[in-house]
Amino acid sequence: MSDETKIHGVNPVQALLESGRPVSSLWVLKGRHGKRVEEMIEGFRARGVPIQFCERTAMDRMADGGAHQGVIARCAPREAMSWDDLLDVVEKAKQPLLVILDGVEDPHNLGAIMRSAEAFGALAVILPKDRTAPLNAGAIKASAGAAERLDLIRVTNLARAIEQLQQRNVWVIGLAGEAGAPLIGTLDCKGPLALVMGNEGSGLRRLTRERCDQLAAIPMGGGVGSLNVSVATGVALYEVLRQRAG
Structure with missing residues (x-):
């Protein structure tokens, strides 16, 4: 969707998972291990979110040069309080x-x-x-x-x-x-x-x-x-x- 945004980094993506905001896809760096990332993957998988494991060059490109720590989520914009x-x-x-x-x-x-x-x-x-x-x-x-x-x-x-x-x-x-x-x-x-x-x-x-x-x-x-x-x-x-x- 054109109005979606991308969230980079372990802490922001973890907060996104906890928020329950709609997520359309999760990208994870191939070989990215660790208990926290594995639990994050399982959490998104339980919600039916498609997960793709990507090479670093592809992750860097999706992050537009930003530091992504091996995880990027694409999601709907957050609705702010008026x-x-x-x-x-x-x-x-x-x-x-x-x-x-x-x-x-x-x-x-x-x-x-x-x-x-x-x-x-x-x-x-x-x-x-x-x-x-x-x-x-x-x-x-x-x-x-x-x-x-x-x-x-x-x-x-x-x-x-x-x-x-x-x-x-x-x-x-x-x-x-x-x-x-x-x-x-x-x-x-x-x-x-x-x-x-x-x-x-x-x-x-x-x-x-x-x-x-x-x-x-x-x-x-x-x-x-x-x-x-x-x-x-x-x-x-x-x-x-x-x-x-x-």
Whole structure:
């Protein structure tokens, strides 16, 4: 089918199997052994999914040059939660946690952020529809299966989306590195919260900064002046979870 997508890598394909999403075919590298892959093969076989064992050159070609770890699945696109549905979930949740991305363009960063967001209990990752990273095979692989369990929601107007969250009592913290911003560890992150992360190079856009309730910084102790956006997201999410667990 023309609207199908390909999922590469052991963790993403395993998450796909567990999700129950329709899968039309599974390709496995000839000679690819190991208990986890064998169990994966049996799981797809039990669902009636055709399985083909292929040479490495064919696998590399199907993966379009991406790292596939010897397994590729072709499946229907995942149905994402709608924005209105997310707002309903936020209203009902006791301590909703969201991650908002303002112009993150690297698919690997997107996947790594989704991995951290899912690991630390975020409800969803929100980003604009335009000029942002696609959820392609590289992003899905970098998510290590999180893309199957975490909703990724694209909005037309990010500033308006932030405003709608604020109307539902969500406190919006923008991560920025300028002098004077309080360290995130000094803020109370235990209530309904959205963390806003900026572009890999330019950071948060002016309008996004102005919409945030608070700007915050991550403490830095070495000579490096900044962190990769996916690493910074993981650090900020850890601080939120530390406070809530403490």
